[in-house]
Amino acid sequence: MSQLMLRNVRPFGHGAIDVSVAGDTISAIGRDLPLPAGATVADGAGALLLPGLIEGHTHLDKSLWGGPWHRNEVGPSRLDRIENERAWRARSGHDPAAASLALARDFLANGTTRIRTHADIDTEIGLAHLHGTMRTRDAMAGTIELQIVAFPQSGLTNRPGTEALMDAALREGADVVGGIDPCAIDRDPVRCLDVTFALASRHGRPIDIHLHEPGEMGAFSLDLILERTQALGMQGRVVVSHGFCLGAIPDRDRDGLLARMARLDVAIATTAPASGPVPSLAACRAAGVTVIGGNDGIRDTWTPYARPDMLDRAMHIGLRNALRRDDELEWALECVTSGAARGCGFARYGLGVGDRADLVLVDAATVAEAVVAAPPRRLVVAAGRVATTPP
Numbered sequence: 001m002s003q004l005m006l007r008n009v010r011p012f013g014h015g016a017i018d019v020s021v022a023g024d025t026i027s028a029i030g031r032d033l034p035l036p037a038g039a040t041v042a043d044g045a046g047a048l049l050l051p052g053l054i055e056g057h058t059h060l061d062k063s064l065w066g067g068p069w070h071r072n073e074v075g076p077s078r079l080d081r082i083e084n085e086r087a088w089r090a091r092s093g094h095d096p097a098a099a100s101l102a103l104a105r106d107f108l109a110n111g112t113t114r115i116r117t118h119a120d121i122d123t124e125i126g127l128a129h130l131h132g133t134m135r136t137r138d139a140m141a142g143t144i145e146l147q148i149v150a151f152p153q154s155g156l157t158n159r160p161g162t163e164a165l166m167d168a169a170l171r172e173g174a175d176v177v178g179g180i181d182p183c184a185i186d187r188d189p190v191r192c193l194d195v196t197f198a199l200a201s202r203h204g205r206p207i208d209i210h211l212h213e214p215g216e217m218g219a220f221s222l223d224l225i226l227e228r229t230q231a232l233g234m235q236g237r238v239v240v241s242h243g244f245c246l247g248a249i250p251d252r253d254r255d256g257l258l259a260r261m262a263r264l265d266v267a268i269a270t271t272a273p274a275s276g277p278v279p280s281l282a283a284c285r286a287a288g289v290t291v292i293g294g295n296d297g298i299r300d301t302w303t304p305y306a307r308p309d310m311l312d313r314a315m316h317i318g319l320r321n322a323l324r325r326d327d328e329l330e331w332a333l334e335c336v337t338s339g340a341a342r343g344c345g346f347a348r349y350g351l352g353v354g355d356r357a358d359l360v361l362v363d364a365a366t367v368a369e370a371v372v373a374a375p376p377r378r379l380v381v382a383a384g385r386v387a388t389t390p391p
């Protein structure tokens, strides 16, 4: 079993300690730990130590990362972006396996060791994007733990044949049942959500639903999601991605929904987009709702923005939520660390003995400085193995 000793590191900016790693596991933490025979020693030089970062909501399969610049001329609505992407895919020969692998490798170099990615499922591409993303999951096994959400981007019940494809995706290796805007895309929210929850029950899988719907419409869909979560005993196994409605409805209505989400342990995934309403991180925390951070799409036909760096995304979450104080900036980091682990169900996560040894070193005095500056990663350890070393 390989042994690694990380000397003189400061977990979350606290006092310097050593971390001993055996195989893929943190085996001891403390000051001046004895060196096991045959252990490799890495000097942390007092750097800030964080657990492996988590990308809790992205779309690896769509990305053009590493390729030539894509000229974006898409129309203004979400449906424009969906149609534009399908047309582009049909003529471009996009390879979801190569795209997702290029992006996953750069995520790892920046200290991300767990990813939840949504893979498009529709009646034109079938399961090609799922299969491409599964190849990346295999290629990165042992470094990145990848959860794949079967995602009906173009809708579920509105496009006959999609439900059967979702069923096949879950049989063939998707980890999570995805969904999108049951009112605005499917236009039949009760049937859409009944099918979504039935797929989850049949396959024993958790759910993660994109909910972009505005104001009252989104609140109505969210109510239906929470109703089914309770009725089917899905507590702790449902994530609502975006939940923009929570940033648009009156505070009293918002707080009522957040209280129900907290009781049912339904998490929210936020990507902190630059414009439009978003759920307030402070309000979610005050209600006890778990918040997951993610980039959403990275450099694809939807957006020219984002990069595979979860410290950078934590900065955007801080900026979008007007977080200034150091203790508030620690909330932003939680979205891409412990919050994401809890919400997505990544096990053995953290900096404790017995946790998977996913470790990130950066030159920063405090967590707040790491979030704001997103410094280069000095060292990344993934499942006990050094993934990068400083130049």
Ligand SMILES: [Zn+2]
Binding pocket: 057, 058, 059, 118, 210, 241, 296, 297
């Ligand atoms: Zn998304």
